[in-house]
Amino acid sequence: MHPEKNNSSAFEPKIIAFVCTWCTYAGADLAGTSRMQYPSNVRVLKFPCTGRIDPVFILKAFQQGADGVLVSGCHPGDCHYIAGNFHARRRFAAFRKLLEFVGVDLQRLQFSWVSAAEGGKWVDVVTDLTETVRALGPMTEFKELALEEQWSGALTTPELKEAYLQI
Amino acid sequence: MNNTIDISHYAAIADSIRAEAARILEQGVVTAVVAYTTGRRAGSVQPVIITAAAEAERLTFTAASVNNLAVYLTKAKKDIPRSGRIGIVVKGCDLKALVGLMGESQLQRDQLYLIGIPCAGVLASTVRPAEALIAATLAPKCRECDAHLPEGCDYVPAVSLPSAPTLEPSYAAEIARLEALTPAERWAYWKEQFAKCIKCYACRQVCPFCFCEQCLCDRNKPQMVDTTPRPAGNTAWHIVRAMHLAGRCAGCAECERVCPMDIPLNLLNRKMAKELKELFDYEAGFAVHEKGPLNSFMEKDDQSFIK
Numbered sequence: 001m002h003p004e005k006n007n008s009s010a011f012e013p014k015i016i017a018f019v020c021t022w023c024t025y026a027g028a029d030l031a032g033t034s035r036m037q038y039p040s041n042v043r044v045l046k047f048p049c050t051g052r053i054d055p056v057f058i059l060k061a062f063q064q065g066a067d068g069v070l071v072s073g074c075h076p077g078d079c080h081y082i083a084g085n086f087h088a089r090r091r092f093a094a095f096r097k098l099l100e101f102v103g104v105d106l107q108r109l110q111f112s113w114v115s116a117a118e119g120g121k122w123v124d125v126v127t128d129l130t131e132t133v134r135a136l137g138p139m140t141e142f143k144e145l146a147l148e149e150q151w152s153g154a155l156t157t158p159e160l161k162e163a164y165l166q167i
Numbered sequence: 168m169n170n171t172i173d174i175s176h177y178a179a180i181a182d183s184i185r186a187e188a189a190r191i192l193e194q195g196v197v198t199a200v201v202a203y204t205t206g207r208r209a210g211s212v213q214p215v216i217i218t219a220a221a222e223a224e225r226l227t228f229t230a231a232s233v234n235n236l237a238v239y240l241t242k243a244k245k246d247i248p249r250s251g252r253i254g255i256v257v258k259g260c261d262l263k264a265l266v267g268l269m270g271e272s273q274l275q276r277d278q279l280y281l282i283g284i285p286c287a288g289v290l291a292s293t294v295r296p297a298e299a300l301i302a303a304t305l306a307p308k309c310r311e312c313d314a315h316l317p318e319g320c321d322y323v324p325a326v327s328l329p330s331a332p333t334l335e336p337s338y339a340a341e342i343a344r345l346e347a348l349t350p351a352e353r354w355a356y357w358k359e360q361f362a363k364c365i366k367c368y369a370c371r372q373v374c375p376f377c378f379c380e381q382c383l384c385d386r387n388k389p390q391m392v393d394t395t396p397r398p399a400g401n402t403a404w405h406i407v408r409a410m411h412l413a414g415r416c417a418g419c420a421e422c423e424r425v426c427p428m429d430i431p432l433n434l435l436n437r438k439m440a441k442e443l444k445e446l447f448d449y450e451a452g453f454a455v456h457e458k459g460p461l462n463s464f465m466e467k468d469d470q471s472f473i474k
Contacts, residue, residue, distance in 0.1 A: 055410050056383070056391045059403050076466065086464035089473065090447065094413050094461060096472060097442040101345065101435070102406060103354025112474035125474055141354055145399040148362075 013067040013133040015042040015126070018053045019114075020073035022080040026116035031123050038123040039130040042070070049073065051084025055095040058109065062142040068108045068133035070125065075113040085113075107132055108139055170302040172288050173329035174230050180284060181228040183324030184256060187282055189223035191254050197280045198251035201239050203232040210297025214239065228256070231296035233289045233306065235419040237264040240274055241378040254280040258289070259314025263417035263451045264375040270456045271415070273378060283320030285328040288312065292424065302334055308420040308433065311336035318453040338437040345434075358398070361405050363428040366396035370408065370422035370432055376415045383407065409435040414443050414460040417451045 019025045025046050031038060047053055050073030061069050071092065079085045092111055100106055112125045133139075155161045188200045204215035204225045212231040216239065217223060236255055257265060262283065268274045288309035290300060298304050315328055345353055371377045371384075384392040384404055392407055393400030416436040423433040443449050446469065449460035 054391075056403070056407055059406060060391055063399060063403065076470070083464065086466070086468070087462065089468055089470055090461055090464050093446055093469060093472065094439065094442060095410060097446075098406060098409055098413070098435070098439060100350070101353065101438050102357050102402075103350045103352070105350050110474065111472060128474075142399065142402075145358070145402055148398045 011134065011138060013041050013130055013138075014065060015039075015068045015070060015130055015133065016061040016066040017042050017044045017070040017072060017126070018047060018050075018057060018061075019044055019071075020050045020052075020080075020085070021046050021048055023074035023078060023116050024072040024112075024114040024122065027114040027118045027122045030116065030119035032119075034119050036119055036123045038126045041130045042126050049079065049081050049084035050088035051079075051081065053088060055091065058095070059142075062104075062108075062139060063146060065143060067136075067139040068110070068129050070110045070112065070129055072112045072114050072122075072125065075115055078115060104141065105136065105139075107136060170332065172230075172300045172302070172305055172331060174287050174300050176285070176287070176326040176329060177228055177230065179326045180324045181226070183326070184228055184282060185223050185226050187322050187324075188217065188226055188254060189220045191280055192217070192220040192223065196252065197254040200226075200254035200256075200280075200282075201236045202226045202254075202256040202282075203228055203234070203236075206231075206296070208296060210295075211293060212296065226256075228284060229296075230288070230290050230300040231293055232256075232258075233293055233424060235261045235264055235373075235375060235421045237261050237268065237375040237419075238373060238421070240265070240279075241268060241375055252278050252280055254282060256282045256284060257317055257320070258284045258286040259312065259317045260308060260417060260419040262317040262320070262453060263314060264419050266453055266455050267415055267417050267451060267459075268375060268378075270459065271376075276455070281317070281320040281322070283317035283323040285316050285323065285326055286312075287315065287329060287331055302332070305334070306420065306424070307337045308418060310334040311338060314453070338434060339441075341431070341434055342438050342441065357405075358402070360430050361401040362398050363430055364396060364401040364405065365428060366394065366401065366404065367427060369425040369427065373421045373425045374412070375417070375419070375421075376412055383411075405430070405432070405435065408432075409439055412436055413439040414447075414449060415451075416440060 028044060053071055058069050073085045076085060096106060110129045114122045155164055184202060188202060191197045192200060199216050199218045201216050203212045205227050206213040210231060212227060212229055214234050214236055269276055288300060288305050290304055291306040384407060392403045420433040426432055443460050447460040
């Protein structure tokens with residue numbers, strides 16, 4: 001289950017997977033019960049449907065330290081709620097373009113269709129994304145933004161210095 | 168090259184608006200008219216809502232009539248009486264916003280009396296409202312306007328639209344410039360832009376489409392977007408804002424105009440409009456669509472990005 005903890009500080013990517021409960025979650029479960037091996041870097045979050053996965057969740061995942069995000073659900077036509085994945089497909093097609101324009105590396109964001117029977121595909125998708133992200137290195141952009149929100153305390157301007165002396 | 172924009176017909180438009188507003192209020196066609204009136208500073212213009220025919224003489228239309236009045240009709244801004252048919256003065260871009268709101272069932276066409284403006288363009292900023300309208304002071308959205316003449320209005324002043332000089336579109340050029348950069352360079356550009364944000368939410372308040380009773384970004388259980396004006400929360404806010412307007416934004420560029428920190432907000436909106444045109448062949452226009460591009464789908468939609 002757990003990767004061997006070696007003492008070297010080698011980069012282990014954090015992958016967040018947003019999956020739909022009816023297909024991909026069951027597919028991941030199948031991979032587990034079939035005792036297939038896949039990287040334990042992936043943290044699975046279960047949703048009712050890919051249609052429930054708001055793009056803001058992806059942003060939040062990156063902000064909270066994810067190095068890669070996987071969104072996975074039922075194949076087109078197999079949605080438990082008839083059309084949730086069709087809507088998600090359009091939404092994420094647009095969201096990808098937006099992230100790309102803002103300057104996010106799209107290799108860190110993977111979408112896939114994995115059915116309840118595709119335990120092997122789940123293993124492939126997770127392994128591919130983990131290895132891609134491992135090669136890219138840590139996602140630093142959003143983390144740096146979060147660090148920048150703490151003021152360094154440096155009195156960088158004459159105005160600040162003057163204000164400080166008057167306290 | 169002649170850079171002056173011919174707006175000599177605006178005086179005739181203002182006269183027509185006054186006459187028409189007085190007529191429809193007099194005859195009881197509408198209960199109120201949303202229009203422009205003269206502001207206190209020389210040359211300035213501000214939105215006004217009048218309810219009596221006698222007030223119609225206050226109305227005007229000049230190159231400083233920049234506001235998108237559609238915002239006064241949306242749910243979150245209950246500034247006008249909702250008790251009857253409302254008259255409203257619309258430029259082409261404003262009409263696209265109204266049409267979008269009709270598509271989202273926020274407004275009914277029969278509850279509106281549209282006074283369309285054959286618009287040659289307005290100023291980019293109201294800081295100097297009396298300025299002459301030339302290519303340099305023209306709003307960037309007007310440079311690439313395809314809606315000088317609004318369609319489907321109840322009344323359009325009978326003036327002929329002077330021919331406008333052909334100008335280079337500025338948004339398209341800027342989008343192309345950014346697209347040619349590397350992701351890291353784009354990130355650096357937007358990081359600098361978003362860092363300026365002071366989270367005043369003027370962009371949200373002025374947007375006709377931001378009519379949610381409670382904005383996702385104001386909620387704190389769960390708090391999806393940090394509310395403080397710091398880089399992480401600012402970036403998230405602007406991405407969420409662009410995403411929520413994707414496929415809805417009519418391109419009135421009010422967000423960009425009101426931004427006190429001069430963040431190029433309409434650039435994100437225009438980029439999303441361009442992508443949705445390419446992906447789903449959707450464009451904001453004068454025809455009411457029951458479903459927008461992101462709440463409808465086709466089985467054959469592109470899924471080449473999905474494994």
